[in-house]
Amino acid sequence: MEVRSESEVHVRSEKVLPLQGQMIQRTRLKVLFIRVCSSILIWTCLVQLIAVWELYNPRWFSGFTGYTTKMSVHVEETLPSPLPPLPPRNYTNNGFLQVSCNGGLNQMRAAICDMVTVARLLNLTLVVPELDKTSFWADPSNFDDIFDVRHFIDSLRDEVRIIKRLPKRFSRRYGYQLLEMPPVSWSNEKYYLQQILPLFSKHQVIHFNRTDARLANNGIHLELQKLRCRVNFQALKFTPDIEALGEKLVRMLQERGPFVALHLRYEMDMLAFSGCTHGCTEEEAEELKRLRYAFPWWREKEIVSEEKRSQGLCPLTPEEAALILQALGFDKDIQIYIASGDIYGGERRLASLRAAFPKIVKKDMLLEPGELQHFQNHSSQMAALDFIVSTASNVFVPTYDGNMAKVVEGHRRYLGFKKTIRLDRKKLVELLDLHQNGTLTWDEFTATVRQSHEGRMGQLARRRVIADKPKEEDYFYANPQECLCESKTCDDLFGPDNSTAVQ
Numbered sequence: 001m002e003v004r005s006e007s008e009v010h011v012r013s014e015k016v017l018p019l020q021g022q023m024i025q026r027t028r029l030k031v032l033f034i035r036v037c038s039s040i041l042i043w044t045c046l047v048q049l050i051a052v053w054e055l056y057n058p059r060w061f062s063g064f065t066g067y068t069t070k071m072s073v074h075v076e077e078t079l080p081s082p083l084p085p086l087p088p089r090n091y092t093n094n095g096f097l098q099v100s101c102n103g104g105l106n107q108m109r110a111a112i113c114d115m116v117t118v119a120r121l122l123n124l125t126l127v128v129p130e131l132d133k134t135s136f137w138a139d140p141s142n143f144d145d146i147f148d149v150r151h152f153i154d155s156l157r158d159e160v161r162i163i164k165r166l167p168k169r170f171s172r173r174y175g176y177q178l179l180e181m182p183p184v185s186w187s188n189e190k191y192y193l194q195q196i197l198p199l200f201s202k203h204q205v206i207h208f209n210r211t212d213a214r215l216a217n218n219g220i221h222l223e224l225q226k227l228r229c230r231v232n233f234q235a236l237k238f239t240p241d242i243e244a245l246g247e248k249l250v251r252m253l254q255e256r257g258p259f260v261a262l263h264l265r266y267e268m269d270m271l272a273f274s275g276c277t278h279g280c281t282e283e284e285a286e287e288l289k290r291l292r293y294a295f296p297w298w299r300e301k302e303i304v305s306e307e308k309r310s311q312g313l314c315p316l317t318p319e320e321a322a323l324i325l326q327a328l329g330f331d332k333d334i335q336i337y338i339a340s341g342d343i344y345g346g347e348r349r350l351a352s353l354r355a356a357f358p359k360i361v362k363k364d365m366l367l368e369p370g371e372l373q374h375f376q377n378h379s380s381q382m383a384a385l386d387f388i389v390s391t392a393s394n395v396f397v398p399t400y401d402g403n404m405a406k407v408v409e410g411h412r413r414y415l416g417f418k419k420t421i422r423l424d425r426k427k428l429v430e431l432l433d434l435h436q437n438g439t440l441t442w443d444e445f446t447a448t449v450r451q452s453h454e455g456r457m458g459q460l461a462r463r464r465v466i467a468d469k470p471k472e473e474d475y476f477y478a479n480p481q482e483c484l485c486e487s488k489t490c491d492d493l494f495g496p497d498n499s500t501a502v503q
Contacts, residue, residue, distance in 0.1 A: 095204050116156060259334070
């Protein structure tokens with residue numbers, strides 16, 4: 001039997017003890033780690049459960065007031081409880097609709113309303129729309145940079161299923177080839193039911209790569225027309241940041257008194273696209289022409305500016321706008337908010353307007369530079385601010401009947417037929433030239449301008465229908481009459497004798 005010396009035992013014990021200490025230390029750390037993780041998990045679950053329970057039973061926690069301040073108690077008493085989400089509509093999904101919107105903010109806004117309606121008609125699942133990033137404005141904003149995407153999805157769940165992105169199995173990265181196509185412009189329900197719906201039996205996903213004006217103004221079932229309005233007026237809310245800054249602009253303007261929102265569409269892209277160069281220098285006209293040729297999707301290249309102007313197809317110049325506002329009787333001291341981007345020609349072109357109406361303001365004059373920094377180089381987000389101010393203004397005056405002018409007009413009708421002056425540019429150009437060449441005196445000019453616009457103030461009116469000429473008839477989103485009345489024929493609003501003239 002081997003007998004170890006005392007010194008050998010002592011040496012071995014010295015080696016074993018540190019190892020045992022390390023093992024004990026590791027075990028304690030593991031136990032501590034598990035306890036910490038378990039506590040975090042339990043508390044997280046508890047907080048989530050409380051939040052969900054409080055959403056549906058907010059008064060259950062009203063007795064726990066020891067940790068609430070007076071402010072929080074006041075908010076709980078004055079703000080209504082969140083409404084529970086709408087029950088989802090139960091339907092057999094026929095496929096997935098992916099859409100890429102084209103154009104500026106308001107053209108895309110109308111397109112989103114149309115695409116939701118198409119998805120509802122065909123019982124499709126809609127993917128949150130993609131916004132245009134390749135147009136003249138090159139705005140990199142995504143849908144959730146401009147609109148409250150969660151509200152958009154939740155507020156329409158009783159009509160159509162909307163998802164943020166396609167399932168992975170339909171991704172191009174996984175080799176899936178979806179059908180890509182533009183639907184025919186101004187199409188009715190029959191086209192979508194008979195031409196588009198059958199395609200989903202072969203293709204589970206269809207991508208609409210253009211969405212501007214792809215649904216007819218008229219001849220659509222009442223329920224679908226009302227859905228277009230619901231998307232436009234309720235589901236498409238701007239993000240909280242945009243809403244807050246827009247409301248601040250409105251508040252600052254209202255504190256100073258009544259104000260006019262002047263949508264002065266005298267911007268480089270519009271002038272280049274339309275070929276309107278009235279009032280521009282030769283160098284500016286050449287610059288605009290080069291820009292027009294630089295964009296291949298602007299089909300019309302050789303344009304005679306004065307011909308388009310005489311047809312009423314050009315935006316009014318700032319100088320012309322000043323004369324028209326004076327002729328319409330606006331007081332010199334009225335606030336005028338310029339709801340547009342950079343005016344072509346800058347302050348030089350605004351001089352006449354500013355001389356006539358000194359209280360001209362723009363976003364950058366009311367807000368601190370830091371407040372607008374986040375929105376710089378994001379034209380659609382800037383346009384959203386102008387949209388909020390324009391819908392809230394005492395009077396809205398667009399100098400061109402583009403998408404913003406029409407969509408804002410429709411919103412103002414929905415808000416109680418707020419005054420919107422729809423300028424008859426063809427008539428006004430004729431009157432302006434007669435006044436400037438001395439044929440019409442100022443009094444004659446003023447009287448004729450006012451008389452010709454008595455029925456163009458955003459009053460009650462039926463939408464004008466022109467058979468087979470949808471581009472020339474009244475735009476649905478400018479006058480969504482189906483959403484302003486109770487009966488199917490709107491006789492309760494207009495009367496039975498005030499029928500729509502079909503030309």
